[in-house]
Structure formats: C-alpha cells, structure tokens
Amino acid sequence: MTKALYLEDSYVRECDATVVSVKDGKYVVLDQSLFYPKGGGQPWDTGMMTKGDETYNVVYVGKFSGKISHEVDQAGLTEGDKVRCVLDWERRYKLMRSHTAAHVFASLLCTGTGALVTGNQLEEDKVRFDFSLEDFDREILQKYIDDANELFRKDIPVKWYELPREEALSIPGVVKMAEALPPHIPALRIVDVVGVDRQADGGTHVKNLKEVGQIEFIKAQNKGKHNRRVYFKLVD
Numbered sequence: 078m079t080k081a082l083y084l085e086d087s088y089v090r091e092c093d094a095t096v097v098s099v100k101d102g103k104y105v106v107l108d109q110s111l112f113y114p115k116g117g118g119q120p121w122d123t124g125m126m127t128k129g130d131e132t133y134n135v136v137y138v139g140k141f142s143g144k145i146s147h148e149v150d151q152a153g154l155t156e157g158d159k160v161r162c163v164l165d166w167e168r169r170y171k172l173m174r175s176h177t178a179a180h181v182f183a184s185l186l187c188t189g190t191g192a193l194v195t196g197n198q199l200e201e202d203k204v205r206f207d208f209s210l211e212d213f214d215r216e217i218l219q220k221y222i223d224d225a226n227e228l229f230r231k232d233i234p235v236k237w238y239e240l241p242r243e244e245a246l247s248i249p250g251v252v253k254m255a256e257a258l259p260p261h262i263p264a265l266r267i268v269d270v271v272g273v274d275r276q277a278d279g280g281t282h283v284k285n286l287k288e289v290g291q292i293e294f295i296k297a298q299n300k301g302k303h304n305r306r307v308y309f310k311l312v313d
C-alpha cells in the first residue's frame with residue numbers, strides 16, 4: 078500500500094518519498110504519494126519527481142491493488158532511491174475546485190428534481206454529468222447553476238473524515254456520485270459540504286465553497302429517452 082497523502086490533506090504540493098519498486102523502467106511505486114491516481118471520475122495528477130539534478134515528469138498515475146503507480150517519462154529510477162515529488166498544483170487545484178462544484182450542483186439538481194446521477198467525469202477544463210430525468214430544459218439547469226453559484230459566495234466549509242461503513246451507508250444519497258458502491262471496507266471516507274451534500278468519496282476537494290469561484294453552463298444533450306448529459310465549467 079502506498080500511503081496516499083492527498084486523502085488527508087489535499088493541499089500538500091511537495092513531499093519526499095522513497096522508491097519501492099520500478100517496472101519496465103518507468104512505472105514507479107513510492108512509499109507515499111501526493112499524486113492522485115485516476116479514479117472516481119477524477120483525472121490523475123501530473124507533476125515531477127527529482128533525484129539530485131535529474132527530473133522525471135509524472136505523466137500518468139493509476140492505482141493497482143492498493144499501490145499507486147506513477148508513469149514517468151524516462152527510465153533511471155531504482156528501488157531505494159529518495160525522490161522529491163512536486164505536484165502540478167495549477168492543474169490539481171482546478172480539479173479540486175471543479176470536483177467540489179460538482180458535489181454542489183449534483184446535490185441541488187437531485188434534491189430539486191429527483192434526478193439520479195448516472196455518470197460523472199471531471200476534465201481539466203470542464204465537468205460532465207449524466208443523469209436520468211424526464212423533464213428537462215435549459216432553464217431548469219441554469220437555475221441549478223445559479224443556485225450553486227449562490228452557495229459558492231458563502232463561507233461554507235468542506236470537510237472529509239471516515240465513518241463506519243454502516244453509519245456512512247445510512248446517509249441518504251451518500252453514494253450519489255460514486256461509479257459503484259464503495260468497496261467492502263469497514264470505514265468509508267466521507268466528503269461533507271456542510272449542510273449541502275455528503276458523499277462517500279476518495280477524491281480531492283477544496284476546504285471552503287468560496288474557493289470554487291463561479292461556474293457556468295456550457296451545454297446539455299439528450300442521451301436517450303431519460304438520459305441527459307450536461308457540461309459546465311469554472312469561470313476564471
């Protein structure tokens with residue numbers, strides 16, 4: 078198991094780590110990592126590892142059997158090496174903002190319309206949502222975008238903590254945005270937009286809604302009789 082530093086503190090931008098293993102010269106496992114691996118609708122982090130004056134760019138990060146595997150752009154690292162890891166913070170912070178925005182938008186939409194989220198994917202420059210909803214028009218979506226923006230002007234904290242599985246799963250809608258039910262582990266990580274939304278979630282978020290800024294509607298599409306797809310993005 079790689080210790081995942083981003084789960085406790087999503088604001089850690091740099092850390093030291095030790096190389097645990099290297100496969101095919103460029104798939105590096107560390108004892109601890111601040112790089113988020115692709116999953117749960119959130120893209121992987123990028124950045125770099127340095128060893129002395131050598132720089133290895135981290136181009137892809139995935140999680141396999143509890144190990145976080147970092148794909149670097151060149152061979153040269155070996156087991157036991159000490160490296161300094163630096164996150165591409167600009168990319169990550171945007172993802173933290175849009176991920177948090179996604180919680181708020183989905184919560185307002187689902188609560189207000191009874192829609193169910195059927196899919197969700199963050200991209201670097203936009204957020205995609207799929208949901209099932211019969212009645213649907215642009216004005217309805219715009220209303221929830223506006224309502225979300227109202228909340229992003231407020232000082233509302235976002236917290237994350239673990240809860241025992243049973244207790245977590247008793248929260249209504251707690252797996253709304255998950256791709257599937259959480260794995261069978263005794264405790265679930267809960268992301269709590271206080272008073273707005275609580276989700277079982279392993280991603281990275283900002284700690285206050287004010288950090289999100291504002292979002293804007295991009296477009297909506299019909300994807301079958303009851304399935305809708307909507308895109309929004311951060312206003313920068």
Ligand SMILES: [Zn+2]
Nearest residue numbers: 176268278280
């Ligand atoms: Zn989340």
